[in-house]
Every structure is written in C-alpha cells, then in structure tokens.
Amino acid sequence: MTAKVTLAMFGSSLVSAYWNGAATYYRGMIRALDRCGFDVTFYEPDAFDRQQHRDMPDPSWAKVVIYPATPDGLQSVLEQARDADIVVKASGVGVFDEELEAEVPRLRRASNLTVFWDVDAPATLQRMRADASDPFRSRVPNYDLVLTYGGGPPVVDEYSNFGARRCVPIYNALDPTTHHPVQPDPRFSGALGFLGNRLPDREARVREFFLKPAALLRDKKFLLGGSGWDRNVALTDNVDYVGHVYTRDHNAFNCSTLAVLNINRDSMAQVGYSPPTRVFEAAGAGACLICDAWQGLEQFLEPGKEVVRVESGEDVAAILPALTPGEARRMGERARRHLLSEHTYEHRAIEVKKLLVEQLSRRAVPARYDEEVHRAAL
Template sequence: MKICFFGSSLVSSYWNGAATYYRGMLKQIAALGHDITFFEPDAFERQAHRDIVDPDWAKVVVYPATAEGWRGSLDAAARSADMLIKASGVGVFDRELEIAVGALPARTMRIYWDVDAPATLEAMGNDAEHHLRRAISSYDIVLTYGGGDGVVSAYRAMGARDCVPIYNALDPETHFPSPPKPEFACDLGLLANRLPDREQRVEHFFLDVARALPDKTFVLGGSGWDTKSTAKNIRKVGHVGTGQHNAFFGSGLATLNVNRDSMARFGFSPPTRVFEAIGAGACLITDKWPGIEHFLEPDREVLVAANGAEIAGHLDALNPDRAAAIANRARTRILNQHTYRHRARQFNELFAGSSSRIEAAE
C-alpha cells in the first residue's frame, strides 16, 4: 500500500517529541511491505537540527512552510496515495490540512492520527466552532497514540466513525543500554521540553524535589529551561538529540517521566520517553496516571508517584541494585509486549482489507 503521511518531522527531534513515535511506527510499517512518503514542513529550524539522515524505509519530502507549499504537497500525495494520513501537530497550516485531507475523494483512505489526543479533545471541547468538529466525520478512522477508552469515547462523541489507540512503544534497534556519560550522571534525570501545560507539573515533580534533596544530584535535559531559575543541584544540559538519549537515560540512578496536564487527566498515554528510557536500561519513576499498570507493574517494573514527596521517598529508598532490578524487569516486559513491531502488526491487521476497498472505489 502507498501511504502518504503529513507530520511535524521525521528527520528532526528538535521541538518535536513525536519524532521517536513516527520513526518507530513507520519503520515497522514499512517492514511489512508498505511504501511510505513522509511530508514535513520546513519550519521551527528543524531542518537545521536534523538528527537522522533520510531513512531508507521512507521517502522524506520537505515542503516550504507556506500555503503554496502544503497545497502542492497535498496535491502530489493525493494523486499517488492509497492511504493519506494527517497527523496532529504538524505545526503550520494544521487547520487547512485537516479540512483538505478530510475532503479528499473516498477512493483514498483518509486517516487522522492524533499524537496528542487529550490536548486535541480539550481544544475541541472548549470551542464549539473548532474545525475538527465538522471535519473529523469525513475521516475513515482516527488513530491515537494514547488515551484509552476515554479518548475513544470522546472522539466517537465528536463524530468520528471509529477511533483506535496505537500506543507508543520501543524500537529496540534505536533505544538500548549504552555506556554512561559523566555529563549526564545524577540521582534523577528528566528529559522534557519546557511547555506551558507541563511546566507546573515539572515544578512539583522535579524542581521542588531537587530543592528538598540538596544532597542529591539532578540533570534536566530539553529545550527552553535555560532561563528557568532552579536549585544549584540541578544541571541543565539543553536540547539532547536522539543520538544521546540512550546515554542520558542510562547515566543516572533513575529517570523521571512527567506527563503534561491533559495526558495525565485522560491517562493511558505513556509518552515516548517512557519506552525510550526503559529501552536504554533506566529505572523509571513516573507521575501517577490512569492505565500505567496496562504497560508496567508498579513497584516491580516502575516506581509511581502521586506527588513530589513520593518521588523524594522513592529516591531515598533507591540503591543501584534495586534500580537495576526494576530496570531489567521493565525492559523484559516492554520487549515482550510493547515494541513498534507489535504496534505495526496491529496497524496491519486494522487495515487488512483496505486494498480491496480502494480497488472497489476505483
């Protein structure tokens, strides 16, 4: 099947948390025999911060971040695609693309792939005139990378024909244990860009914990934190390219996951960082959200905390042997149940009859 995919970026993780998900999913979908072209805008300096070359499993088309750019790319994609996927959060001309893709002829299967369903649904719920309220029913199906039954029910209530979560996962060829690096050594590390709907939670779950534990060391990676006032025992390392993620996660006693507000409320939304960190052999501490037990067993494969005080408690009780045991059990679980190969098979089974449908439409 010829699949054309419009997303934020496949080749750059710069201000682009979806990069790992796109790479893992599309590489394994291509391995099942599908032909993939990924369309991304030349925006937000991502092309200047590429961290992979164009992969051999997908053709990458970088188009100008202009009205002419997206229209020309969509026209080209529509002429050749059996399936056309519009992901959320492209970053430029999202509204226009989402309306235009939904209006394509029925001979092309139209998929809306929401990589931040809680935020999208909150935006739709808060705006009676939101364009997706009208456009979403035109899509054949909505795929999401998280959200569980709450997201599925909400999308159906908004008019989606169907909604299926295809969760984040691990690409073991990309994220695996590697030698630690001194610049990332710490008791607790956090890799997260500074975003408005995450910052307050980072304050409570990481920055306040560092202030409360002055004898422990903390490393904060991600863009946007350079102007943030933090305790002296926090070392800020800025943007960490994907090539350094394994070392980042494997260099600390533990690593922290902090979900954004909307993801924590909806639950069942493990971000890519969870799987990256566990693949790299990290002991993971995560903020508490519904559905974590669907992916990892609390206290045995992951440490879960409802607030900063509980994170401090986990750190006080953690030693290298216990951290290694938790990390090893988690990695075994994820490798057995939650890799992108598992997710690609789910995708393939979901669309097993699409070729015959396309032929019938022609």
C-alpha cells in the same frame, strides 16, 4: 496484499526532534510499517528551525519530502499525495494544520483511505470541547479512520461523540534498534534525570515532581534536559541543566543516572492511557523509571516491580535516598524485558497493518463520498 501499500503522511518532522516530541513515535512506527510492507512518504514543512537541528539523515525506510511552509508549497505536496493508497494527516504539524485537516479528506477516492492520526488526542479533544466553532469538529467524520497516540477508552468515546467513523488507539512503543542499554556517560551522571521540553501544560508538574524533590535533596545531583528551561526558571544549585539533548544521546542520558523521571503533561495525565515516548525510551535502555501516576500505567508496566509510581514530589524525595543501584538495575531490566515481549513498534505495526488492510479491502468496493458531511465542513 503482495504489492506494497503506499502511505502518504503529513506530520511535523521525521528527521528532526527539535521542539518535536512526536519524532520518536513517528520513527518507530514508520520504520516498523516499512518492514510490514508499506511504502511511506513523509511530508514535513520547513519550519521552526527543525531542518537546522536535524538529528538524522533521510532514512532508507521512508521517503522524506520537505516543503516550503507556504500556500504554494502545501498545494504542491497535497497534489503529490493524491495517488497514495492511504493519506494521513497527523495532528500538530505546526503550520497549515487547519488547511490540512480540511484538504486531506478531499483526497478520498473510492479505493483509498484518509486517516487522522492524533499524536496529542487529549489536547485536540480539549480544544474542540472548548470551542464550538472549531472547524475540525465538523471535519472529524470526513476521515475513514482516527488513530491516536494514546488515550484509551475515554479518547475513543469522545472521538465517537464527535462523529468519528472509527477510532483506535495505537500506543507508543519501544524501538529496540534505537533505544537500548549503553555505557554510562559522565556528562549525564546524577541521582535523577528528567528529559522534556518546557511546555505550558507540563511546567507545573515538572516543578512538583522534579524541582521540588531537588530542593528537598540538596546533597543529590539532578539532571534536567530539554529546551526552554534556561529562561526565568529558578533552579537549585544541585540541578545540572544540559539543554536540548539530541536523540543520539538519549540512551546515554537514560543509562547514566540512578533513575529517570517521566512527567506527563496535564491533559495526558487527566485522561490516562497515554504513555509518552519517554517511558519506552527510558525503560528500553534499562533505566529505573519513576513515573507520575496516571490511569492505565499498569497496562504497560507493573508498578512496584517494573516502574516506581509516585503521586507527589514528596514521594520522589522519599524514594530516591532508599533506592540502591542494584535495585534500580533490576527494576530497569524487568521493564525492558516486558516491553520487548509485548510493546515494541513491531507489535504496533502488525496491529496497524491489520486495521488498514481490513479498511482498504472494504473500500475496494466503490464507495460514495459522504457529500452531506463534506458540505458541512466547508
């Protein structure tokens, strides 16, 4: 294909990371897709004060359309997206998710593709398993393709069982233009840093892997960043809570502590094969990464050489006193080199381009919309 492929994507936000953990993934993927020949328009609702907490201007590599979080606003952007070669509904938009899940497949024509891009597949699948009346169960087969932020074979199998025509994991990755080593910043100095918003299915693991070792190592400074930890959380006096950390400060945060802790949410840890953006952000900045154990970690980083894998808060408390600055730097640099060689968004975009162009070429021959599946979703 010589002309640019047009891609319309409905997601939470591209320009604000405020209560929006998928922002790094969106930015890395869409910037790389632009370089691969895609013309991307990103539709995001004006909701949850995200526009008041923007951390980037509209980018040159995507058109951003911010629409009112109203039924009329939604219908307007659906109409705008109708002519795109590829129309993507991402999970977790935050408003009108159910309506978008139903309406995006109805934009399907003989020569375009509709895609559901799940940025939290373990949670989506858990929701569908728990509720037989969840309308998305019958809508999964309406999409030409399901892409997932992670999840590996377990997620592919489950989506297939729900009738997905095809499901392919597109993992998080490193965007080296955004995440890279910088000089340490005294604001973020300490022995261990953790950056993550307070969420119900993450909190217990934060207490285990971060707050417990902080209580056991009272002579060491721990740094906690992210929204929501200032309400009804007992922090020991050696924990410095810095609140929401804007993306412009992520490199400094990751480069200023002896080590950086990654803590997966419960659902992602249980399914495995779901490295969060924080893994790539921290390792891309050359940080020494301590990661809670989950299946498939070794697919991205080598435990013991490029990442420290821990099973409990006691493990974290035992490792930190023995970790020297020299060994921390060496481990972080090994991880950074590995990601640059195999796990950048350029690698992911090449994979996505091949997949989408292949699917589009099949659709170039007029195809009949599956009316039976469509009626089942109504």
